[in-house]
Amino acid sequence: MNDSLHAQGARFRLPRPLHPLAWASWLAAIVMLLTLTRNPLYLGMTLGAIALVRWRWVSAADEAEQVLSLSPWRFGLIVVTTAAIFNMAMVRVGMTVIFTLPAWIPLFGGAWTLEALLYGALNGLALTGLFAGFTVINRVVPVRALLRLIPRAFYPVAVVISIAVTFAPTTLQQIQQIREAQAVRGHRLRGVRSWLPLAVPLLEGGLERSLQLAEAMVARGFASGSERTERWPQLLVLAGFATVVVGWLLQLVWKQPMWGGGLLVVGAATLLFGLWRAGRHHPHTVYRPEVWRTRDWLVTAGALLVMAAYLLPVFDRNTIFYYPYPALSWPGFDWRIGMAMLGLLTPALG
Amino acid sequence: MIRLEHLTYTYPGAASPALSNISLDLPDGQLILLIGPSGAGKSTLLRCLNGLAPHFSGGAISGVVRVNGYDPVAATPRVLSQHVGFVFQDPEAQFVTDRVEDEIAFALENAAMAPAAMRVRVEETLDLLDLTPLRDRPLKQLSGGERQRVAIAAALALRPSILVLDEPTSQLDPKSAEDVLNALVRLNHDLGLTVILAEHRLERVLPYVDSIIYLPDDGSPVIFDDARAVMKQVELTPPLVTVGKRLGWQPLPLTIKEGLRFSRPWLTEQRQRDSVRPRHRHRFVRTGAPYLQARRVKVRYGAQEVLRGVDLEVWPGEIVVLMGRNGAGKTTLLRSLVGLVRPQAGDIYVNGRPNKEREVADICRQVGYLPQDPNTLLFAESVGKELEVTLRNHGVERGNWRLEISDQETEQFSDSVSGVNLQSPITQAPAFPITSLLKRLNLLDKADAYPRDLSVGERQRVALAAITVTQPGALLLDEPTRGLDYAAKRTLEQLLHGWRNDGMAILVVTHDVELAAAIADRVILMSQGEIIAEGEPSEVMATSPLFAPQIAKLFPETGWLTADDVSGVK
Numbered sequence A: 001m002n003d004s005l006h007a008q009g010a011r012f013r014l015p016r017p018l019h020p021l022a023w024a025s026w027l028a029a030i031v032m033l034l035t036l037t038r039n040p041l042y043l044g045m046t047l048g049a050i051a052l053v054r055w056r057w058v059s060a061a062d063e064a065e066q067v068l069s070l071s072p073w074r075f076g077l078i079v080v081t082t083a084a085i086f087n088m089a090m091v092r093v094g095m096t097v098i099f100t101l102p103a104w105i106p107l108f109g110g111a112w113t114l115e116a117l118l119y120g121a122l123n124g125l126a127l128t129g130l131f132a133g134f135t136v137i138n139r140v141v142p143v144r145a146l147l148r149l150i151p152r153a154f155y156p157v158a159v160v161i162s163i164a165v166t167f168a169p170t171t172l173q174q175i176q177q178i179r180e181a182q183a184v185r186g187h188r189l190r191g192v193r194s195w196l197p198l199a200v201p202l203l204e205g206g207l208e209r210s211l212q213l214a215e216a217m218v219a220r221g222f223a224s225g226s227e228r229t230e231r232w233p234q235l236l237v238l239a240g241f242a243t244v245v246v247g248w249l250l251q252l253v254w255k256q257p258m259w260g261g262g263l264l265v266v267g268a269a270t271l272l273f274g275l276w277r278a279g280r281h282h283p284h285t286v287y288r289p290e291v292w293r294t295r296d297w298l299v300t301a302g303a304l305l306v307m308a309a310y311l312l313p314v315f316d317r318n319t320i321f322y323y324p325y326p327a328l329s330w331p332g333f334d335w336r337i338g339m340a341m342l343g344l345l346t347p348a349l350g
Numbered sequence B: 001m002i003r004l005e006h007l008t009y010t011y012p013g014a015a016s017p018a019l020s021n022i023s024l025d026l027p028d029g030q031l032i033l034l035i036g037p038s039g040a041g042k043s044t045l046l047r048c049l050n051g052l053a054p055h056f057s058g059g060a061i062s063g064v065v066r067v068n069g070y071d072p073v074a075a076t077p078r079v080l081s082q083h084v085g086f087v088f089q090d091p092e093a094q095f096v097t098d099r100v101e102d103e104i105a106f107a108l109e110n111a112a113m114a115p116a117a118m119r120v121r122v123e124e125t126l127d128l129l130d131l132t133p134l135r136d137r138p139l140k141q142l143s144g145g146e147r148q149r150v151a152i153a154a155a156l157a158l159r160p161s162i163l164v165l166d167e168p169t170s171q172l173d174p175k176s177a178e179d180v181l182n183a184l185v186r187l188n189h190d191l192g193l194t195v196i197l198a199e200h201r202l203e204r205v206l207p208y209v210d211s212i213i214y215l216p217d218d219g220s221p222v223i224f225d226d227a228r229a230v231m232k233q234v235e236l237t238p239p240l241v242t243v244g245k246r247l248g249w250q251p252l253p254l255t256i257k258e259g260l261r262f263s264r265p266w267l268t269e270q271r272q273r274d275s276v277r278p279r280h281r282h283r284f285v286r287t288g289a290p291y292l293q294a295r296r297v298k299v300r301y302g303a304q305e306v307l308r309g310v311d312l313e314v315w316p317g318e319i320v321v322l323m324g325r326n327g328a329g330k331t332t333l334l335r336s337l338v339g340l341v342r343p344q345a346g347d348i349y350v351n352g353r354p355n356k357e358r359e360v361a362d363i364c365r366q367v368g369y370l371p372q373d374p375n376t377l378l379f380a381e382s383v384g385k386e387l388e389v390t391l392r393n394h395g396v397e398r399g400n401w402r403l404e405i406s407d408q409e410t411e412q413f414s415d416s417v418s419g420v421n422l423q424s425p426i427t428q429a430p431a432f433p434i435t436s437l438l439k440r441l442n443l444l445d446k447a448d449a450y451p452r453d454l455s456v457g458e459r460q461r462v463a464l465a466a467i468t469v470t471q472p473g474a475l476l477l478d479e480p481t482r483g484l485d486y487a488a489k490r491t492l493e494q495l496l497h498g499w500r501n502d503g504m505a506i507l508v509v510t511h512d513v514e515l516a517a518a519i520a521d522r523v524i525l526m527s528q529g530e531i532i533a534e535g536e537p538s539e540v541m542a543t544s545p546l547f548a549p550q551i552a553k554l555f556p557e558t559g560w561l562t563a564d565d566v567s568g569v570k
Helices: A002-011 A020-036 A040-057 A060-065 A072-090 A114-140 A143-147 A152-184 A193-219 A232-252 A257-280 A294-311 A335-348 B042-049 B072-080 B100-110 B115-128 B144-156 B174-191 B202-208 B227-233 B239-246 B256-272 B330-337 B383-393 B407-418 B434-440 B456-468 B486-501 B513-519 B537-542 B550-554 B563-567
Strands: A097-101 A110-113 B002-010 B019-026 B031-035 B060-067 B084-087 B162-166 B194-198 B211-214 B223-226 B292-301 B304-314 B318-323 B345-350 B367-370 B474-478 B505-509 B522-527 B530-535
Touching (some): A020 A114, A152 A193, A232 A257, B019 B223, B031 B174, B042 B072, B042 B194, B060 B072, B100 B115, B100 B144, B115 B144, B162 B174, B174 B202, B304 B505, B318 B513, B330 B345, B330 B474, B367 B456, B456 B486, B486 B505, B486 B513, B513 B537, B513 B550, B522 B537, B530 B537, B537 B550
Parallel strands (some): B084 B162, B318 B522, B367 B474
Antiparallel strands (some): A097 A110, B002 B060, B211 B223, B292 B304, B292 B345
């Protein structure tokens, strides 16, 4: 079965990989857009861009492999319908009444309006876009690549996370195995206590596997702590973090922008220096580090352009905040923002 | 160069040492096989070579260990990782990352090798084990043999001069196991890498091995010598060597090619004297109806057809062995017989009753099913409790657990197995004699032991006890010889024969050709979801290149399959 899937994958030529940071900026732009705007025109453009990027990057083989997980289409269908119905049932505002239920029915009684339906559906669309954006990232950026963005000082943490990522699916598989093995022994699942026979082999098995893995890592020269540890870089990190928090509080809560800003800068510098020092005590190198190419610049620039168009007060920002109440109206559209949004398409190029 | 002097090692909290007073001098560049009964401390010995014992496991160590001039105890496993590569039993349990290349690079990243040098090193290591076509593949997409080759490559990334492997093929099917062994032989021949390998499948490795370490479990001194010399002295021998010893062949043959030089003239001589007798066959008459019956069973997972209309019948009192390559649908067939897989088409009957609309738990009262990993079955705090839990699951009342029984009742027990009375309601079920079952499985003195502390063979027998305590009429076993040594295999064979003679219907899925030769009354070969051959073991197995046992290769056209068939001639 695998072979046929690979054959399909080979026919469908995927673009050359992008740097994980470039993908991160793309995702940031998507998230920002979808949280800010409810303008159906902008929403539609964003969803279209995501769909195009997804079509370009997620091959049919990848798609088929994910038998269990939800496809964005199905997710969208469910979320948009439920959000629309829920919003209609909850919100009584709006001029265009579709139908009216008798007022004595709790919760559902009253006028159901087209405006509420539309606004609910728009919220559902935004959620669908977020989901689809994350599924794209999930498929195209390997976990390893994301982990490499973790600073060197936290190398042991990165290793632990990378193991956890591979550990979770195995554990799920094991739960299934154990459940079957217990059914074979006449075990029927009833009540909480009947789960005990599943827990013991699972925990024991999990523990055994972790010990085995730890042993294998030691045998391959992995050491969680370095031989000569120095305390002060760690203290530096801690102090830097504390200073940043205090500076932030000063700025926001006690309205001391000068002092706060100063502390923020000093704290951040201390933090970075501490991380750098601590990192030097975990000598390790990276195999085939991700290369930053021209296309990565392009994607990042595209994402920044979109964010700038939305956040900076240059263009007509009123078109972003579309609100259908009290009566339906045509959403506004600034063609310059629309043009800027084409920046979201940059990952689909090449 | 490895030197051990009076090495004694005790695990923390253990009463007696796992290794006591071991002295060895192992030369460079050899392929060395480590054998011994399970529980003799093979794994522990291997872990002393790179300092995992005592650094990882704790415990007390005395004596001298020198590996390439280093003392693993003083130098720590981190330093030794540059000299000793270590590969574990289960390929899955040793992976840190999820891609082939990353897995190989892991040790190099830890050693802070410069990226340019690392690039070259990973490339070389991929070539060394023929992994270049798989370099970008996720590990979970690989077969067992490919995974184990990745594990070997990962262990070799730091270019150690010694490679240590702890039963690397025990979790693999024969084809994958052969791939791994071939890779090891090539590394040894081409690079002069010292390979130290603990392994139970002697019949596979013996042809390639230079010398053998025999680690006994009874306190007698450890033996290290040339492979042939050690084979002469020990009991743990593959069928070829067993026959060679019985017939006094000198020098003792280790490969089929060497064996044929003796067996051909010997067989001619026997034929002239007309003393070649066919193998002893277990006589069995099919009576009544088949206990297990599958009719045109079809199973598909997604677009993939796993079973394409399989017909199968297993009668009480016979052992049927189901063989075939990986992915032939053997395990799926077993699982559908107990209801873990529901076929899309076709019918399955257990003792005449259709499986449809019966719960797995209900079917398993009549059919004992031992999955590949018996550990998943065990969870109680003692062996005795395991059996009680099964009985309670099946709703058998406490009053019916007969813990102490007389010999007379033991006989009744064996009778009741053959004629399971299903019409009688559960409350009137025959006494379930826990003690006699434990006695039969040779576990009586382990009744209070914690099941997970036992050896692989014992754990398997506990699992067997836990599924047969309801006295099922049929028994299904999936790959029962994984990780078993010859002694444990022999015990299993005897157990299955005993149950068979009591009238159980037994169906075994296995890759182990020698086990099939020893126990099968009937052999079924499957391929691509279909049954392609069925019949007498001597007919089905003797001519198949993949499934012929050593003895069948040695004495063609005699119908013999096991060492005991041959000695029957005398």
